[in-house]
Amino acid sequence: MYQDVIIAGFGGQGVMLIGNILAYAAMGQGLNVTYMPVYGVEMRGGTANCTVVISDEEIGSPIIFHPRSIIVMNQPSLNKFQPRLVTGGLLIVNSSIVDTSSVPKEKYKTLLIPVNNIADKLGNIKMANMVALGAWLGATKAVDIHHIEDAMTKMLSSLDHKLIELNKKALQEGFNIGAKKSEI
Amino acid sequence: MSENKERLLVKGNEAIAIGAIDGGVECYFAYPITPQSDIPEYLSRELVRLGGEFVQAESEIASINMVLGAAACGKRAMTSSSSPGISLKQEGISYIAGSELPAVIINITRGGPGLGGIQPSQGDYFQSTRGGGHGDYRTMVLAPSTCQECYDLTIWAFDLAFKYRNPVLILGDAILGQMKEPITRWKEREINPNEGAEWRLTGKKGRKQRILKSLYLDEGAMEQHNLRLYKKYKSMETDLKWEEFMVQDADVIAVAFGSIGRIVKSTARKLRGQGLKVGVFRPITLFPFPYERIRELARSGKKFITIENNTGQMVEDVKLALCGICDCGFFANMPGKVSTPEDFIQPIKDQFN
Numbered sequence: 001m002y003q004d005v006i007i008a009g010f011g012g013q014g015v016m017l018i019g020n021i022l023a024y025a026a027m028g029q030g031l032n033v034t035y036m037p038v039y040g041v042e043m044r045g046g047t048a049n050c051t052v053v054i055s056d057e058e059i060g061s062p063i064i065f066h067p068r069s070i071i072v073m074n075q076p077s078l079n080k081f082q083p084r085l086v087t088g089g090l091l092i093v094n095s096s097i098v099d100t101s102s103v104p105k106e107k108y109k110t111l112l113i114p115v116n117n118i119a120d121k122l123g124n125i126k127m128a129n130m131v132a133l134g135a136w137l138g139a140t141k142a143v144d145i146h147h148i149e150d151a152m153t154k155m156l157s158s159l160d161h162k163l164i165e166l167n168k169k170a171l172q173e174g175f176n177i178g179a180k181k182s183e184i
Numbered sequence: 185m186s187e188n189k190e191r192l193l194v195k196g197n198e199a200i201a202i203g204a205i206d207g208g209v210e211c212y213f214a215y216p217i218t219p220q221s222d223i224p225e226y227l228s229r230e231l232v233r234l235g236g237e238f239v240q241a242e243s244e245i246a247s248i249n250m251v252l253g254a255a256a257c258g259k260r261a262m263t264s265s266s267s268p269g270i271s272l273k274q275e276g277i278s279y280i281a282g283s284e285l286p287a288v289i290i291n292i293t294r295g296g297p298g299l300g301g302i303q304p305s306q307g308d309y310f311q312s313t314r315g316g317g318h319g320d321y322r323t324m325v326l327a328p329s330t331c332q333e334c335y336d337l338t339i340w341a342f343d344l345a346f347k348y349r350n351p352v353l354i355l356g357d358a359i360l361g362q363m364k365e366p367i368t369r370w371k372e373r374e375i376n377p378n379e380g381a382e383w384r385l386t387g388k389k390g391r392k393q394r395i396l397k398s399l400y401l402d403e404g405a406m407e408q409h410n411l412r413l414y415k416k417y418k419s420m421e422t423d424l425k426w427e428e429f430m431v432q433d434a435d436v437i438a439v440a441f442g443s444i445g446r447i448v449k450s451t452a453r454k455l456r457g458q459g460l461k462v463g464v465f466r467p468i469t470l471f472p473f474p475y476e477r478i479r480e481l482a483r484s485g486k487k488f489i490t491i492e493n494n495t496g497q498m499v500e501d502v503k504l505a506l507c508g509i510c511d512c513g514f515f516a517n518m519p520g521k522v523s524t525p526e527d528f529i530q531p532i533k534d535q536f537n
Contacts, residue, residue, distance in 0.1 A: 020364070024193050027366045035193070035364040060450030062363045065524035 001031070001056045003142040004064045006081050007132075008049035009073025009094070014129035018071075019050035022133060024155055025147035026054045034062035047076055054142055069140065071132050073115075075099060082108075092135055092178070094128065111135060111181045118177075119170055124163075127170035134174020139182035145175055191366035196356060197222035199331040199367050200290055203338030204262055205230055206371040209288070211237040211261040213250035215269065218302045219358040220292035223264045234373070244269040248276030248289075255285035256396050258384030260342050260375075264290035267308055268299055270316070277351055278317030281413075282398025286345035286380070288338070289323070289353045292361040295519040304358040305519030306442060309497035312355050313471040320410060322417045324352040325470040326425075329446040331365035337468070339371055344423060346379060348416055355470065357493070359443040359522070417472075425468040426477060430456070434463030436535045437481060438528070439502050440491045441467050444517070448491055450525035455532060462532055470498070478505035489513035489535050491528055493521075 005022075009015045016037055023035035036051045051067070053059050069090035072078040075098050082104065085091055091108040093100065096116030103110060113135050119127040137145055148171060152164050194202065201223045204212070212227045224240065231238045237254070241247035247263050254261035265273060270291045280287050291312065295305035312325045324344055326337045334356065341352040385394055400406035429449050431437055440448045445466035452462040465481070467474050482488065482505070490499035490512055499514045506512050515531035517523045 020193075023364060027191055027193050033193075033366065036359070037362060058449075059365075059446075060453065061447040061525045062365075063359070063447060063522060063524050065526045 001142075002054070003069070003140055004051065004053040004067050005069045005071060005136065006049055006051050006064065006067045007071045007073075008047065008077035008081055009129075011046045011048045013048075013073045014126065015048050015071075015073060016050050018129045018133040019052050021148060021151045021155055022052050022054075022143065024151035025143045026052075028147040028150055029143055031056055031143075032059050034059050036062040047074075047080075049077065049081070069136065071136055072098065073128070073132065078103065090136070090139055090182075092132060092139070094132060096128070109139070109182065111139060111178060113174070113177055113181070115174065118173055122170050122173060123166055127167055130167045130170035131174035131177075134171040134176075135178030135181075136174075137171075138175040138178025138180070145171065189368045189370070191368055193364050193366055194331060195222055195362060195364050196328070196331045196334045196360040197292060197362070198226050199334035200264070200338050200354065200356070201226035201230070202367070202369065203335040204288070204342075205234065206335075206369060206373050207339035207342040208260045208373060208375050209236060209262050209342065210259045210375060211251070211254040212263070213239045213241050213247040213254070213261070214263045214265060215241055215244050215247055217266045217269045219294065219361045220264050220266050220290065222361070223290060223292075244272035245276065248273035248280075251287050251289075252276055252280050252283070252285060255280060255287045256283070256385050258380030258386070260286075260288075260346075260379070262288040262290065264292070266292050267294045267296050267305075270308065270311070274311075274317035277323065278315070278319050278321060279398050280351050281315070281317075281321035281323065282319060283396045284349040284413075285351075285396065286342075286349050287351045288341045288345055289351055290338075291353060291355050293355065293357045301520060302358060303520040304443065304493060304522060306357060306444065306493040306497070307519045308355065309470065309492070309494060312353050313473070313501070321413060322420075322471050324348065324350060324420055324423075324472075325355055326352065327355050327441045327445075327468060327470050328360060329442050329466060331360075331363070332367045333468075334360065335367045335369070348420060349383070350416065355442065357443050421472045423469065424472055424474050424477075426474045427464075427466040427468060429464040429466065431463035431465060431481065431486075433461055434486060435461045436487045436489065436532060437463045437465050438489050438491055438532055439465045439467070439478070439498070439512075441470060441498060444491055444493050444523060447523050447525055448528055451528040451532060454525060454529065460533065460536060467498070473501045473505075475501070475505040478502060479509065482506050482509040487513070487535050489515060489532055491515045491517065491531065493517045493523060494519055
């Protein structure tokens with residue numbers, strides 16, 4: 001089993017958080033995992049990305065130039081990472097704010113999901129990242145969803161635990177969409 | 185995979201700090217600098233909780249001299265910094281080596297020269313393995329490539345420092361310091377109150393005076409001192425450590441250390457997929473360096489390429505190992521560039537021609 005993903009978006013969209021949660025969940029499932037944040041002078045409103053590699057074998061590079069999947073939460077991330085995605089790779093796009101006419105649909109397994117709108121309908125637009133992570137899980141089945149839920153409890157400060165139930169809903173909603181869309 | 189012990193998802197920096205705790209660090213002195221500040225952040229919380237000493241000193245120079253003082257009292261003492269900060273510590277490291285004191289020094293490097301930047305670099309290989317400060321001394325140098333190794337090697341570093349009464353340096357970079365990976369803690373923290381009892385300074389009441397120093401003015405004294413140090417450095421070869429990855433049937437062996445050592449493994453797997461027999465040799469102790477093992481592999485007809493995130497430093501040691509047998513290819517990934525497995529495909533392929 002091997003899977004890698006680059007998760008990218010604006011600073012503040014929570015791309016680092018879902019990368020961390022995914023890594024934690026993969027560890028919970030007994031897999032090897034690396035989480036590599038882009039580091040540098042990051043700030044809210046700037047771009048941020050991280051790379052997560054999951055495998056049942058030893059992981060060599062934590063840095064991936066040609067990822068098997070990407071989650072892009074904004075336009076600059078699509079422009080930057082889509083050309084690097086392997087042919088046939090999984091491309092999850094936040095279609096709420098990305099110009100979908102610019103998304104190549106033939107070369108990749110492309111899922112256009114309005115994660116902002118979905119999160120907003122569920123009660124908090126900030127959960128767009130959870131919807132996107134859920135969609136990725138639904139499409140890849142790389143990690144069991146209950147490990148993600150455990151990871152949320154363990155990684156989030158107890159002050160934020162009141163938000164977990166709603167986030168689980170967002171995750172599940174994303175999962176259902178990801179699973180359904182990837183069957184087509 | 186066995187799940188006997190709980191795994192922790194931590195940054196390489198945090199793994200080093202946890203390794204220091206479990207390795208019995210009693211005193212930590214440092215001045216913060218990116219990309220290693222997670223180490224003081226962790227220790228400021230956890231070491232103090234365990235009754236250890238944590239001092240954020242006024243400078244790098246002050247902190248290394250505090251390490252010297254604590255080490256002279258037989259304490260397990262550590263400092264950490266990043267390249268320019270480690271340069272500032274070199275005078276103190278030379279004095280610690282000259283006084284034959286145990287200390288652990290962590291260098292999570294940045295690109296240089298000068299203030300450089302916070303991007304990854306392996307540009308401090310020469311400084312680390314050739315002493316770094318003035319005088320003809322060496323520090324033991326350990327180069328982890330995973331977060332688990334950050335933990336394991338930090339524990340080992342304290343034992344080695346006391347075994348040889350010598351500074352031991354851990355050389356990592358920003359990739360390793362900032363990435364997260366699961367680690368397993370396997371060592372219980374314990375403090376041996378008798379460590380260094382035969383040489384440490386505790387007040388001379390009831391025993392003969394002891395002097396720890398690096399000054400030797402009497403005729404012949406410095407010569408004898410250097411001879412003793414030289415023999416000690418040679419004896420460190422009993423603790424050589426390296427990893428061989430698919431080298432047995434390899435035609436070409438890529439030699440790389442630290443973060444590049446693990447990235448090259450992915451390149452080797454890709455090239456194996458194309459039918460090219462590539463292996464990876466990863467020195468874990470950079471001083472002492474595993475010359476003899478590389479020589480052995482060369483005698484069996486294998487070709488070599490050294491890959492580094494600098495313009496060519498460890499390659500000199502590999503060439504020394506290969507001297508008279510064969511040459512060594514080299515690929516320089518410039519300091520400041522984050523390497524990916526794809527960067528190394530062509531340079532390794534070229535070795536097959």
